[in-house]
Amino acid sequence: QTVQPAIDVFPSATISPVSPYLFSGFLEHLGRCIYGGILPAGPTNFPHTPRNPCPKDQFTETPKELLTKDGFRKDVIELLRDELRVPLVRWPGGNYVSSYHWEDGVGPKDQRKRRPELAWGGEESNQFGTDEFIAWCRETKIEPYIILNMGTGTLEEALRWIEYCNGTGDTYHANLRRRNTGRDEPHNVKYWGLGNEVWGEWQVGQQTAEAYAEKARQWAHAIRLIDPTIKLVVCGQTGLDQWDSVVLDVLADKIDLTSLHLYTGFGPRDRTQKEKEYGRGVYGPDAAEYSIEICRGLINKARVAKNVSKPIKIAFDEYGVWDETVGTPENGLEQYYNFADALAMASWLNVFVRQSDVVDIACIAQSVNVISPLITSATGYFKQTIYHPLHLFSKYMRDGVAVKVQVDSPAFAGETLPQWISPIKGQPKDLDVSAVLSSTDGKKTLSVAVVNRSESKSYDVPLRIAFETVTDVEVHELWHENVQARNGWGKEEEVSVKTRKAKWEGKWTFREHSFTLLILHLA
Ligand code: AHR
Incomplete structure (x- = not known):
């Protein structure tokens, strides 16, 4: 049976x-995230082992005028x-943090210790440490x-770090x-994370959920003695794992x-699975929505058991598109x-907006530089499609x-997607939508983000806005005839946004494989 596509937006819901x-x-x-992306990297000014110098101008020094007074x-x-x-940046890792000792990275730069880098290989010069990170954050x-080292780090070391950062006495x-x-x-x-992916077998210092939960509870207690105002983020997994359930049950009253963490490009459970096809990549973020919904339940279960009245929120503090065979x-x-x-990136963001409570x-x-929307060379950068x-x-x-949206849409018509994408809801829909209502100087605007994930079909869609009248519309469209198109060095932006004004007629045609952001001005 064919589903007629339609979108209903409910601004009052x-x-x-x-x-x-x-x-x-x-x-x-x-x-090249820190050394190359934040600090310059060149042939003589590369404090980190240059395992992967930028192919464009690897022999060029970044000119001083491209740097701030602090050298960023x-x-x-x-x-x-x-x-x-x-608005906020997580640092210093990632897997890197599980063997990071912050004291190596403060004080005079020429006295900082070079260390073997255990997570990704090579050596770490420690030229970018806590004070540089904070200076960069202030400027930006x-x-x-900050994420604490719960791999090789000790509680005492963590407490010293917090005192170093936040102490006023x-x-x-x-x-x-x-x-x-x-x-x-x-x-x-203000924000501190209790370790990174401590559950992962690739981690220095992998632990069981029970051992981690016990340890994190002690750390949380002690950290709050140093600074009771801190917001603590516990290390979850994908939100629907046994790990998440155990850890939340033990720590609900402490965090x-x-x-x-979840990347599309491969599944949350099978990290060896290659997900190269269009369908799996573009519809993949539905897995995140499923994770969030399950995690919401686990959070509430743990809160009820521990009689915790304040909400516990989700920090989806690693997400993105990553094919491990490429990056x-x-x-x-x-x-x-x-x-x-x-398109996958737009779907990721739709998930977060829909789940923003x-x-x-x-x-x-x-x-x-690292699985990132932005790639730098010594003297410039380009913006990736994402x-x-x-x-x-x-x-x-x-x-x-x-605000709430109701979407009627045909579902993914390709091969059956892997179970982990949406084991309960069935095949993901072609049309993926979120909406935000805002108001400036008494004027209301409804922004409706629509990803038409169908690779080959465009859809004429009635778009009904409950109890509101639209005066005019501004359209931002991301589309390319070739789903494989990329941006890169030395060419015009192949993939970029086209913006225009249009007459509103209560419906819209969403092109095949497109992302459209409609800014609807309301009467
Ligand atoms: O972002 C790359 C890596 O992915 C991070 O270091 C780790 O936390 C995750 O597995």
Whole structure:
């Protein structure tokens, strides 16, 4: 039976204000993320082992005028601060953090210890440490979010780090920070994560859920003695695993958020599975929605059992499109995205907007060079295909309230998708939609984000806005005839957004494999 596509938006049925933190980022000491993306990297100025120098101008030194007074790349700061408006960044990892000792990365740079890098290989120079991260965050107007080393790190070391960052008294580590930075004010790091992917067998210091939960409970208690105002993020898995259930049950009364990680490009459980086909990639983010829905239930179960009245939110603090056979440790996880990946990115963001009553933080993994929307060379950068949906969402879908939508749509018509995409709901729909209502100077605007995921079919869709009249519409469309099209060095942006004004007639034609953002002005 054929389903007639239709979209109904209900502006008065609000889900939740959209958290600006849905557009957050992630920096890890991996490949050219820090050394190359945040600091310059050139033939003589490459503090990290250059396993993967940029193919474009690897023998060029970044000119001084492209750097801030602290030596950070200006172009990356400008893009993240002024265009993507990234509100929060997670650091220093990722897998890297599980053997990171923060004390190696503070104080005079020429005395910092070079260390073997256990997560991704090579060596770490520690030229970018806590004080550099905070200085970069200040310049970029970004809230810092630091992950603690729960692999090889000790509780005492973690407590020293928190005292170093947030201490305001006359204590040793607060004074050490003052000496190192030359300023009195604390770094004021509000968000701290209790370890990274401690469940993973690739982790230095893998633990069972029970052992981790016990340890994290002790850490949480002690951390709050140093700074009771901290927001603590516990290490979850994909949100629907036994790990998540055990850890939430033990820690529900000690934490503010639980962290979820998932990449499309491969499944959450089978990390060896290759998901190269269009369908699996573009419809893949439905798996995240399923994870969030299950995790919501696990959170509430744990809250009821422990009689916790305050909400626990989700920090989806690693998400994105990653084909592990393309972005490998050998190439510093540099993946060159195609047009289909941009559609997947738009679907990811739709999930977060629809689930914004429980998802408070979402960090794209990662912010520069490493499986990232942005690729730098010594003197420039280019925007990958996935940059564009992220930019549109951050600009138009953040300052408002997510509202309910009802979507009638044909479902994915290709081969059966893997079980993990939506084991309960069946085949994902072609049309994937979210909507945000905002109001400026008394004028209401409804932003409706529609991904038509069908590879070959365009749809004429009645788009009904309950109890509201639309005066006019602004359209932002991301489309390319070739789903394999990419952006790259030395060519015009192959994939970019086309913007225009249009007459509103209560329906819209969504082209095959397209992302359309309709900005509807309401009477
Ligand atoms: O983002 C790349 C890696 O993916 C991170 O280091 C790790 O946490 C995850 O497995």
